[in-house]
């Protein structure tokens with residue numbers, strides 16, 4: 001890897017910014033939320049280190065969900081999802097592993113436990129992966145996922161969303177979240193979105209339409225930047241320890 | 244409004260019930276996209292150290308075993324070195340990748356990790372952390388991934404000196420972090436999300 005490895009203790013998570021474990025509006029959390037306080041301490045080498053991910057492990061179509069299942073195009077509105085992974089100081093995070101999964105254009109997942117009425121698309125698998133480049137940037141080509149109903153309240157619907165897993169340079173930065181689409185009226189009604197208490201934190205998950213990255217006569221684009229837990233200091237490999 | 248001196252972390256959302264589509268598509272049966280899933284094993288043939296198998300479950304507050312949980316594990320090699328680009332102390336065993344994804348069996352909910360027992364790892368501010376495997380647990384209904392650690396009940400002396408275990412105020416809860424030895428190189432570890440004997444979760 002060309003980039004000097006990043007070291008140093010991780011900044012503590014702001015637990016009020018993230019959703020709490022117990023959020024009764026999202027019913028499944030009621031029996032799955034720990035009831036005792038987390039045991040908090042500064043990060044250790046076990047959280048500050050993590051495996052290396054390189055571009056070399058990727059297949060050519062890994063970030064192209066329109067074609068990566070059968071080679072034939074999936075049905076749906078073609079979109080680019082793109083952005084930058086950065087730390088809390090806005091510095092790029094290169095080499096971050098991003099994995100996404102989503103429902104097809106009708107709101108149906110390719111999963112044995114999803115029995116929704118909308119049909120499977122024979123050409124849509126629903127997952128993709130990539131690794132951020134030296135500038136921390138990434139891009140996926142996919143289709144806009146459909147909204148879907150789910151058992152929670154009497155008539156709850158998930159807004160259009162793409163699940164995304166992010167793996168930066170340390171195991172303690174591990175994060176899974178969901179990207180929503182600007183203008184979707186289901187966002188405000190969603191019990192899972194609303195597990196997050198702070199409206200500005202929710203806004204961070206709503207990707208704006210990005211016409212500057214859209215391709216004329218081909219696809220729209222949405223921009224989703226991701227910020228990982230920062231590190232208090234940065235040591236570079238070519239510097240002596242402690243400098 | 245004043246500008247924060249830092250950018251806030253992207254907030255977490257639950258992995259949901261379909262996390263396997265994205266993270267372990269081959270194990271789910273959605274073959275054909277990737278040649279193999281990532282994190283299928285934390286070791287390769289030739290890894291140095293004691294081979295161990297840890298089995299377990301993830302249970303909720305009602306005592307139900309989760310069938311949709313996914314656990315990621317991260318550990319040092321037998322010498323306590325992390326196979327990481329930012330490991331400054333030396334080169335880890337090339338046959339240890341250190342990282343794995345294990346999923347609850349779709350029918351029984353049991354998970355299995357085949358690995359080597361990790362070595363002790365120094366703590367940044369002094370002392371030595373006893374051999375442990377870091378876990379990150381996600382599932383439907385879990386709003387932010389849960390951090391915990393597997394320690395080993397047969398590492399009594401090392402556990403006594405571990406500065407992270409020393410942080411635990413309720414000493415009777417410490418046993419929730421200890422993998423039980425069930426046989427030669429075999430351990431059992433339950434993650435209990437809630438209730439009596441709730442596992443200790445960390446904010447590290």
Ligand SMILES: [Fe+2]
Pocket residue numbers: 103158161163259
């Ligand atoms: Fe979903």
